[in-house]
Amino acid sequence: MNETPHIEIRNLTMAYGDFVIQHDLNFVVNKGDIFVIMGENGCGKTTLMRALIGLQRPALGTVFYDGEDFWNVDLDQQARLKRRLGIMFQGGALWSSLTLAENVALPLKEYTDLAQRRISDIVSFKLALVGLAGFEDFYPSELSGGMKKRASLARAMALDPEILVIDEPSSGLDPLTASRLDDLILELRDSLGATIVVITHELASILGIGTNSIFLDNESHTMINTGNPREALTSGDPRVRHFLTRGVT
């Protein structure tokens, strides 16, 4: 069977001016994957994410969504592709002048014809899913960092996106909440059929939920390993093993 990959990254190079962050990235994310992009701090994980979601044009190469070249389609088509994505940013990126309920409701109001009552029900449900039931009327400035992150995930899930891109979901969360978030990510994949791209260096998440992965290397500035992260523990590149075992080999 020759199935079109859900997301395909082809010959991608990310750079700031002359400084190349990552080059020659080639990988495929299949439907239903929980795809982990891992690597040390500063290796370019978030920069790669910005190329995936249309915030930063790559220096070279491109990204395909179901065969459509994201960086070389017209703006309307690009906007349509973006609507299939739900993004959770590293710092939450909640709109500070809106309450949590308004933050989650905004995509629903903009892109659906749902009645206000129905939107309120959905918002309450999404906030409950991330453990924030009852915080609807809070402003982001009244929340802790971990709560902001969870609210950001609720907003990313608002439209039941086909693809969820999540930047550092567990950092700054207590172990129990982080584990609940991992369970939620698994359930979103299993129940709603979402494809999930997770940018993280949290080992528990990488090994616990990842079905496929790439490792971005800081020295060679390119990917040095692909495949199931649990397999990388034993058979991957020594740099990857070193990373996954916290230097204890």
Add this chain to the structure above:
Amino acid sequence: MTFTHPHNSDERKWQLDIHHNGNDLLVVSCSGRWCLDQDLPSIETIQVEMDNALGRISFNTTQLSAWDTGFLAFLQSLLSLCAQRGITIDQDGLPKGVRHLLAMATAVPEQKAAKKRRKKQSLFFQVGSATIDFFRGAPEMLHFLGEITVSFGRLISGRARFRWSDLWWEIEEVGPRALIIVSVISLLVGLILAYLGADQLRLVGAQIFIADLVAIGMVREIGALMTGIIIAGRTGAAFAAQLGTMQVNEEIDAFKTLGLSPIDFLVLPRMLALMMMVPLLTLYASFVGMLAGLLVSATIFNISMFEYYNETLRALELKHFLVGLSKGSVYGAIVAYAGCLRGMQCGRSAESVGEAATSAVVTGILLITIAASLMTIIFYQLGI
């Protein structure tokens, strides 16, 4: 009872069947497509059925072809309604994924204590609150003024701790970089003043006194006032935004925890820079304004440049410059004070930074206007 999608009978659309089975069991059958792109039923649809005495609800979803958050939100509302009425729910008939997600949504109990009651407030209440806030803000403003005074005391006694490089950077930022905007505004104000004067003085054949009007007006009052207002909009807002962002990023807290005074490190260089540069900018603005008067008089009103120059020299005295410079210093201090005050009072959100910048400009211009009036009266009484 059967409910269907209201718009067409396509079998892919949702369908809801409710029937009593036995004494106290209500069976809810959901079939078809229960997704957000459908006009799904609200909980009120089955509320009437639930009003009849019953003890349990079960589900039949064997004909359910697709579902998403729309279905989950419907069920969540149903669950909370049942919880309020003490009705037992049997979730076995629901798809596995639905049961898991509903379990996750109820895993962390709702923080009822956190729920806010936002009441609509009357105009009377809002005006009262604003007045109280204003008077509560006054001691805070005085406290900040006191802190700055103490910090200046430390500077004079050589104990203030700040980086001199910050001061030079601020001087460059607030002085030379403001020259273009000060030049443009002063040129235009000088031009307006000359035209205004010429129009009135022509009536009595004394057009040469345009030079007196422009020179004394720019040097004593308008040069300093315009510079103060320009700097309030340009630099005061920038100070508030810089310090406000530092509040958001906890940079000011980091100073405090290190035992360093944020007033010394952040406010003092800004105050000094503006107090030094605004008088110089005032002087510069006055000369540009006089130049505009000269150009207008020479080209439009046929007054020779030499005559205008002599009349200007005759009109100006040292005291006029001293008045202008002292006003410039005060306005500079006011702008720095307002900008730093609002920045240090800033909250911890992006919105607060915007509010701080706006408030800095408003406070700065208001205080400048009050100071200008007071100083004009004082100088008049002193005969200066």
